Amino acid sequence: MKKLTLMACLLATGTAACAQMADTRKAPVAATPYAKSITAAGLKKHLYIIAADDMQGRETGTAGQYKAAKYITEQFKRVGLQPGAGNGEWEQPFVLYMDTLTNATITVSGKTFEFGKDFYNSLRDNKNQELAQTGVVFAGYGTVTDTADSYKGIDANDKIVLLAEARLGAGEQKDRLRAAANKGARAVFMVNSNLPGISRAGSRLRRTGLYFGDMMSTMEFIPNVYFISPELASAILGKPYSSIAEGLKAGGPVPAAAGKIDGLAYQKGQSEIKSSNVLGILPGTDKKDEYVFVTAHYDHIGVINGEVHNGADDDGSGTVAVIAMAEAFMKAKKAGKGPRRSIVFMTVSGEEKGLLGSKYYTDHPIYPLANTVSDLNIDMIGRIDPEHEKDSNYVYIIGDNKLSSDLRPISEAANRLVGLDLDYKYNDPNDPNRFYYRSDHYMFAQHRIPIIFYFNGVHADYHGANDTPDKISYPMLAKRAQLVFYTAWEVANRPDRLKVDRNEK
Numbered sequence: 001m002k003k004l005t006l007m008a009c010l011l012a013t014g015t016a017a018c019a020q021m022a023d024t025r026k027a028p029v030a031a032t033p034y035a036k037s038i039t040a041a042g043l044k045k046h047l048y049i050i051a052a053d054d055m056q057g058r059e060t061g062t063a064g065q066y067k068a069a070k071y072i073t074e075q076f077k078r079v080g081l082q083p084g085a086g087n088g089e090w091e092q093p094f095v096l097y098m099d100t101l102t103n104a105t106i107t108v109s110g111k112t113f114e115f116g117k118d119f120y121n122s123l124r125d126n127k128n129q130e131l132a133q134t135g136v137v138f139a140g141y142g143t144v145t146d147t148a149d150s151y152k153g154i155d156a157n158d159k160i161v162l163l164a165e166a167r168l169g170a171g172e173q174k175d176r177l178r179a180a181a182n183k184g185a186r187a188v189f190m191v192n193s194n195l196p197g198i199s200r201a202g203s204r205l206r207r208t209g210l211y212f213g214d215m216m217s218t219m220e221f222i223p224n225v226y227f228i229s230p231e232l233a234s235a236i237l238g239k240p241y242s243s244i245a246e247g248l249k250a251g252g253p254v255p256a257a258a259g260k261i262d263g264l265a266y267q268k269g270q271s272e273i274k275s276s277n278v279l280g281i282l283p284g285t286d287k288k289d290e291y292v293f294v295t296a297h298y299d300h301i302g303v304i305n306g307e308v309h310n311g312a313d314d315d316g317s318g319t320v321a322v323i324a325m326a327e328a329f330m331k332a333k334k335a336g337k338g339p340r341r342s343i344v345f346m347t348v349s350g351e352e353k354g355l356l357g358s359k360y361y362t363d364h365p366i367y368p369l370a371n372t373v374s375d376l377n378i379d380m381i382g383r384i385d386p387e388h389e390k391d392s393n394y395v396y397i398i399g400d401n402k403l404s405s406d407l408r409p410i411s412e413a414a415n416r417l418v419g420l421d422l423d424y425k426y427n428d429p430n431d432p433n434r435f436y437y438r439s440d441h442y443m444f445a446q447h448r449i450p451i452i453f454y455f456n457g458v459h460a461d462y463h464g465a466n467d468t469p470d471k472i473s474y475p476m477l478a479k480r481a482q483l484v485f486y487t488a489w490e491v492a493n494r495p496d497r498l499k500v501d502r503n504e505k
């Protein structure tokens, strides 16, 4: 469908469509001198600092991230924002945890089997465990239902239950672990013939991702499970595992097999990681108790195999856009044109670890979520994706119509002052990329706060070592940042706050 143009409107004078058109055509022209102060050169200067090698890829919980936080704070101070994290602070601190495996071995007949090679499990879902010599019983697939019981005639009490290889969903697996627990098992060994494939994950198997202290593992009350190779199973049972598996018929009796281990050690340590969101606020005038958020994540993925991943586009581009917008709004403020609503400029960390900083903020909001009008979130706006190589004058707009019918008309009116092609492709709920769920705005959307996610799409250097500042299209970065600025201006200054009248996926 084509957009209704001004000419179509003029030709159709007097129609309802035209009246609506006239209403939505109000672009925030008063913002223009300030929007124009967001320049390619200014953004470039900041981005060469934020995405420099000495920021070490800004990984959450590292010195590079702390350095970036310091730089952003300095910029917020310089342009004249007020500390936005409460109590005169610029940073909202939060603590994350990571578990690292320190010792994990299974000994059978004097031979030591190793974690990552002969067996593995998920560090998040399993507890420290130490077993001396312990009996092992084979219990087939370990199913217990109203009509079937794999444990018939098997005493699993105080033993390790060894289960045959099966492709299980998370729910089914949990059911079998629970059944083993009910039978008194101390641990469960599940055969997995894909150990060589899994071991390629290398050291990543030996640590968890970052998590909050109050994030419970879903397996908390279930015995430890270890996925073991068929070779380890054979060693334990004293005969080839394959011969036992062959005897396993659906619904039939479980072939008798048992053995023991000499011992098992499974120990992990927990480390504490400190991180923060950086916030500056420009207090509004007559509607200062309503808040408009402009966000980007300042963390990236750090140093991998000795290579700094600079994250110039992801999300250095959003970070410097937030800084430049703060400066432009402060220029307007100094000229007596400050926003009616308060504007909070927030750069979060932990995004690359699972939207952790924005989750922390929305779980511990500094400004009431009920008075938070909107979040305009910028994540990657400095590059051109392969689909737009021929015509690079675009930005993807995601989520603008999900919660409020006001936001798209405002965004499109703002864009008349910028002239980008607004590409809604990824706003389609059926798009397999599911970008709507993949950046920080989503944490706000979950609280029914209307959002827009600005995005340039993925490209060959996405999460690669070549996402560097020299690859950025600075004129496009400036244009996209100006679009966000005009939109924020209108949302912060319009008489009515955005209504929340939609509920789209």
Ligand SMILES: [Zn+2]
Binding pocket: 314, 352, 463
């Ligand atoms: Zn990323």
